[in-house]
Amino acid sequence: MPKSLFDKIWEAHVVKAAPGGLDIVYIDRHLIHEVTSPQAFDELEARDLPLFRPARILATADHNVPTRNQHLPIAEQLSRSQVDKLTANCTKYGVELYGLGHARQGIVHVIGPELGLTLPGTTIVCGDSHTSTHGAFGAVAFGIGTSQVAQVMATQCLLLSRPRRMRITVDGELQPGVTAKDLILYVIAQLGTGGATGYFVEYAGSAVRGLSMEGRMTVCNMSIEMGARGGLIAPDETTFAYVEGRPYAPKEAAWDQAVAYWQTLYSDEDTVFDAEHRFDAAAIPPMITYGTNPGMGIALNGHIPSEVPAGEADSFDKSLQYMGFQRGESLLGKEINYVFIGSCTNSRIEDLRAVAAYVRGKQKAGHVEAIIVPGSKQVEQQAIAEGLDRILAEAGFELREPGCSACLAMNEDKIPAGAYCVATSNRNFEGRQGPGSRTLLASPLVAAITAVQGRIVDITQYLN
Amino acid sequence: MEKFQTLHSAAVPLPLENIDTDQIIPARFLKATTREGFGENLFRDWRFDADGTPKPDFVLNNPAYDGQILLAGKNFGCGSSREHAAWALYDAGFRVVISSYFADIFRGNALNTGLLPLQVTDAELARLFALAEKDGDTQFVVNLPEQTLHVPATGESFHFDIDAYKKECLMNGYDDIDYLVSQKPAIEAYESNRTWSW
Numbered sequence: 248m249p250k251s252l253f254d255k256i257w258e259a260h261v262v263k264a265a266p267g268g269l270d271i272v273y274i275d276r277h278l279i280h281e282v283t284s285p286q287a288f289d290e291l292e293a294r295d296l297p298l299f300r301p302a303r304i305l306a307t308a309d310h311n312v313p314t315r316n317q318h319l320p321i322a323e324q325l326s327r328s329q330v331d332k333l334t335a336n337c338t339k340y341g342v343e344l345y346g347l348g349h350a351r352q353g354i355v356h357v358i359g360p361e362l363g364l365t366l367p368g369t370t371i372v373c374g375d376s377h378t379s380t381h382g383a384f385g386a387v388a389f390g391i392g393t394s395q396v397a398q399v400m401a402t403q404c405l406l407l408s409r410p411r412r413m414r415i416t417v418d419g420e421l422q423p424g425v426t427a428k429d430l431i432l433y434v435i436a437q438l439g440t441g442g443a444t445g446y447f448v449e450y451a452g453s454a455v456r457g458l459s460m461e462g463r464m465t466v467c468n469m470s471i472e473m474g475a476r477g478g479l480i481a482p483d484e485t486t487f488a489y490v491e492g493r494p495y496a497p498k499e500a501a502w503d504q505a506v507a508y509w510q511t512l513y514s515d516e517d518t519v520f521d522a523e524h525r526f527d528a529a530a531i532p533p534m535i536t537y538g539t540n541p542g543m544g545i546a547l548n549g550h551i552p553s554e555v556p557a558g559e560a561d562s563f564d565k566s567l568q569y570m571g572f573q574r575g576e577s578l579l580g581k582e583i584n585y586v587f588i589g590s591c592t593n594s595r596i597e598d599l600r601a602v603a604a605y606v607r608g609k610q611k612a613g614h615v616e617a618i619i620v621p622g623s624k625q626v627e628q629q630a631i632a633e634g635l636d637r638i639l640a641e642a643g644f645e646l647r648e649p650g651c652s653a654c655l656a657m658n659e660d661k662i663p664a665g666a667y668c669v670a671t672s673n674r675n676f677e678g679r680q681g682p683g684s685r686t687l688l689a690s691p692l693v694a695a696i697t698a699v700q701g702r703i704v705d706i707t708q709y710l711n
Numbered sequence: 712m713e714k715f716q717t718l719h720s721a722a723v724p725l726p727l728e729n730i731d732t733d734q735i736i737p738a739r740f741l742k743a744t745t746r747e748g749f750g751e752n753l754f755r756d757w758r759f760d761a762d763g764t765p766k767p768d769f770v771l772n773n774p775a776y777d778g779q780i781l782l783a784g785k786n787f788g789c790g791s792s793r794e795h796a797a798w799a800l801y802d803a804g805f806r807v808v809i810s811s812y813f814a815d816i817f818r819g820n821a822l823n824t825g826l827l828p829l830q831v832t833d834a835e836l837a838r839l840f841a842l843a844e845k846d847g848d849t850q851f852v853v854n855l856p857e858q859t860l861h862v863p864a865t866g867e868s869f870h871f872d873i874d875a876y877k878k879e880c881l882m883n884g885y886d887d888i889d890y891l892v893s894q895k896p897a898i899e900a901y902e903s904n905r906t907w908s909w
């Protein structure tokens with residue numbers, strides 16, 4: 248019987264079937280960070296359980312860390328104690344930690360791939376919903392809660408029911424100025440914020456194949472924003488070329504053996520999916536969100552819907568009221584106060600290059616504060632090596648040190664109440680970037696152009 | 712985890728859709744390293760002004776409504792994987808959340824916390840909202856063994872589905888970790904049978 252990519256990987260990881268139709272699924276890689284791990288370590292301790300496979304865990308500090316002066320002790324006491332707790336736990340249990348100041352520190356979903364820890368055919372979990380990012384490599388990767396973090400620590404396994412499978416095919420060519428971020432914002436706007444709940448999504452089609460690994464990560468990253476358990480893309484030559492030679496990637500004979508196996512990882516022809524959606528890449532415009540969930544997206548030069556289904560009207564209007572927008576309105580010309588380029592969605596070197604390429608020789612608008620937070624120490628160093636830091640500084644953009652930063656505003660990088668921020672991150676929930684903050688999600692290119700223009704513009708007229 | 716069998720309670724209606732985990736517990740309150748105390752900041756920015764004054768128009772501040780059941784619009788708990796969202800609801804005294812749709816990770820986290828995510832149809836949810844909003848004292852009876860939600864005042868009864876294994880766990884206060892630890896021999900056998908190790 249033909250099998251989907253997802254099923255091939257899942258079945259290779261089933262330790263055994265459990266009662267009630269569940270599977271015991273083996274987890275190859277467990278990524279942890281300071282916010283969702285402390286209570287899990289406590290649980291091990293309370294139950295007097297050893298950490299089962301420390302070598303399969305990697306830790307970093309990202310959610311809570313400052314993005315300035317990382318060489319100094321963290322000023323904010325609660326953040327510091329959470330990061331200290333992670334360090335103490337990792338030391339006690341023998342877990343590799345790329346903490347603050349380490350050359351490999353960064354956002355957990357940025358460092359996994361760049362270190363070659365994220366490999367095709369593996370299962371990867373983290374106490375963070377954007378673990379779906381790693382699916383770009385043809386891995387089954389998904390976010391888990393802290394109780395499950397403890398389960399994986401104790402047994403390297405989870406008890407799971409197999410999700411349904413959905414395929415989203417995007418064929419054709421993307422228009423100039425349209426990026427992976429626009430592609431996924433478009434798909435989420437079509438399916439809605441709960442449109443893939445209960446499913447694991449495979450992205451396919453020539454437009455997806457044509458994306459770089461970084462673009463594929465952006466797409467898979469946002470799978471959770473339509474409710475999907477995760478998203479994945481079949482590995483191919485693009486994947487293998489990206490992975491080869493990275494620190495944790497298999498070497499020599501093991502590499503050849505790995506690639507031979509990875510080449511078998513695709514959905515067989517005639518695989519029947521539980522749900523299928525198809526989109527034409529050429530129809531995808533540059534996108535932006537106007538509301539308070541990532542499904543509330545429109546073409547940059549489009550209009551906020553004026554009609555919504557009756558049952559949804561209250562939530563819809565509450566959202567517009569929060570954002571200070573009206574039904575039927577266009578966003579063009581709206582003044583913006585902040586531009587945030589960062590997060591596990593768009594903080595990789597290609598994102599920084601795209602921003603630098605646009606802003607080179609230009610100036611950000613005087614009233615806009617523009618922050619760029621690289622996804623990792625390695626991205627930061629690469630940007631400096633390429634001279635992007637100077638280009639960005641000359642244009643008035645501040646290049647910070649790595650972390651989640653204003654994506655969730657756990658550190659001091661907060662957008663003030665009422666202010667508008669065009670952000671390359673993945674969530675525009677109420678207060679996500681600080682109490683009262685108003686977030687408009689977009690691509691790094693749209694963010695860069697917005698920073699220079701100081702307001703929302705139809706970018707097709709401003710492309711270099 | 713505490714056992715859950717039946718619950719008699721009034722319900723607090725929050726008729727909004729897509730209530731995300733950032734609303735349930737904003738990220739800036741995730742700095743604690745223990746599980747307790749999150750209830751204080753449940754729905755923080757809907758419940759309180761910036762200076763900490765309760766907002767009178769938010770339902771949790773309305774003395775007409777009280778209870779251990781939260782009634783919420785569809786796609787409840789979307790967004791992040793933070794189990795803190797389930798802990799905050801539990802810590803604030805809720806034992807059941809009723810909605811017509813739950814985000815996957817939230818559903819799992821709730822079950823692992825001892826909080827029952829009770830899913831009904833859209834039409835049933837609309838009916839429950841009508842009952843709870845009309846009279847904040849309306850009692851609801853959640854019976855997990857029988858998988859029913861009963862309204863004594865009107866005689867109405869609604870059936871709900873729940874995974875048989877999870878039902879067992881909730882009724883007995885078991886969690887997955889006990890079961891998984893008991894399976895270690897099988898897990899070790901799986902590891903040694905694998906042909907690849909990266």
Ligand code: SF4
Binds near residue numbers: 309310356589
């Ligand atoms: S960058 Fe944002 S979305 Fe990504 S892991 Fe950090 S907080 Fe989560």
